[in-house]
Amino acid sequence: MSQPREIAPGATYLLTRRVLRRHLLLRPDAAINQLLVYALAVSARRYGVEVHALCAMSTHLHLVVTDVQGVLPRFLQFFHRIMALGTKVLRKWEGPVWDHEATSVVRLLTQAAVVEKIAYVLANPVSAGLVRHAKEWPGAKVDVVELGRGALHATRPSAYLDPENPQWTEEATLPLALPPGIDQENAEAFRCQVAAELERLETQALAELERQGLRFMGAERASKVSPYERATSFEGLRERNPTFAVGRDQGDARRTAAAAVHAFRASYRAALERWRAGVRSVLFPVGTWWMRTFHGASVNDVVTPTWIAPT
Structure with a gap:
């Protein structure tokens, strides 16, 4: 998968x-x-x-x-x-x-x-x-x-x-x-x-x-x-x-980006487990596309930053 x-x-x-x-x-x-x-x-x-x-x-x-x-x-x-x-x-x-x-x-x-x-x-x-x-x-x-x-x-x-x-x-x-x-x-x-x-x-x-x-x-x-x-x-x-x-010489930007990806995946999997258990009120993390589009799942709409500033 x-x-x-x-x-x-x-x-x-x-x-x-x-x-x-x-x-x-x-x-x-x-x-x-x-x-x-x-x-x-x-x-x-x-x-x-x-x-x-x-x-x-x-x-x-x-x-x-x-x-x-x-x-x-x-x-x-x-x-x-x-x-x-x-x-x-x-x-x-x-x-x-x-x-x-x-x-x-x-x-x-x-x-x-x-x-x-x-x-x-x-x-x-x-x-x-x-x-x-x-x-x-x-x-x-x-x-x-x-x-x-x-x-x-x-x-x-x-x-x-x-x-x-x-x-x-x-x-x-x-x-x-x-x-x-x-x-x-x-x-x-x-x-x-x-x-x-x-x-x-x-x-x-x-x-x-x-x-x-x-x-x-x-x-x-x-x-x-x-x-x-x-x-x-x-x-x-x-x-x-x-x-x-993130490009070359961008300080901790790569670590910050990797942490954000891991957090999204962990939150998504946790929500998906509850969905499969029949909890249709579960809230998927912002950026979830497939579940919203094809299954009508609820998604957190809090806007997240598009760019990461180098440090």
């Missing part, structure tokens, strides 16, 4: 979803880019999710978002379904698109964590040895200069989506929002922090490729590989699936 997860309105996350068996189904071409931007724009608007950064690799997808209304599971279900069904049509693919493992959901609890994870997302094509600089990647992505002030646009894909259905508008726009706690006055400083971290990751990736005697594949080759092939680079077993991130 999976661990219970707190779904808190206003929380910011790094989201990662992988393609089945590392097939290159999301190979960066115009059709997939159009589908992804359109599906993400429609899904984000439907569920009030703010998108801060994204990068679509051939085998997986990274997003950094803020779940304003506390409906992250609904958003993920809707978005991933559109992407899967649209991809099956575009690629003439039979069977599942997404890996059997659940979406990786990492809550970002400090501004340092947001900076580091956005840079990590943008640097993915460089770290994978595909392009020398993140801005060269031909897949759907966000550039540093667009953070908090740009927007992505897409017309409705002709594959899968019914033009007669009013929910599939002819065009969709995905505004790129600033993360919580960052206003327009310090937006440029925030972008500079991300740019500096991105440069560090790019330099690190270049040094690693040189150490191994390898070369970057290049954007043109990456966009022409067969989507039915599978990635051949080594990838270790994903033994860890972190719940949260």
Whole structure:
């Protein structure tokens, strides 16, 4: 049984979803880019999710978002379904698109964590040895200069989506929002922090490729590989699936965050035991989503802090 997860309105996350068996189904071409931007724009608007950064690799997808209304599971279900069904049509693919493992959901609890994870997302094509600089990647992505002030646009894909259905508008726009706690006055400083971290990751990736005697594949080759092939680079077993991130040099923030996770899980399990015993008046801890949504359980609505200040 999976661990219970707190779904808190206003929380910011790094989201990662992988393609089945590392097939290159999301190979960066115009059709997939159009589908992804359109599906993400429609899904984000439907569920009030703010998108801060994204990068679509051939085998997986990274997003950094803020779940304003506390409906992250609904958003993920809707978005991933559109992407899967649209991809099956575009690629003439039979069977599942997404890996059997659940979406990786990492809550970002400090501004340092947001900076580091956005840079990590943008640097993915460089770290994978595909392009020398993140801005060269031909897949759907966000550039540093667009953070908090740009927007992505897409017309409705002709594959899968019914033009007669009013929910599939002819065009969709995905505004790129600033993360919580960052206003327009310090937006440029925030972008500079991300740019500096991105440069560090790019330099690190270049040094690693040189150490191994390898070369970057290049954007043109990456966009022409067969989507039915599978990635051949080594990838270790994903033994860890972190719940949260606080960033480097954040004092006791990690300990504080871990204590909060343990407290939520303990409170949830205690409430669940009473529920199973037939006590329907039991109060589940704030952030309980599944029991409230599917069983009508009562949930504590006391607002908890979204961010942890470093100490």
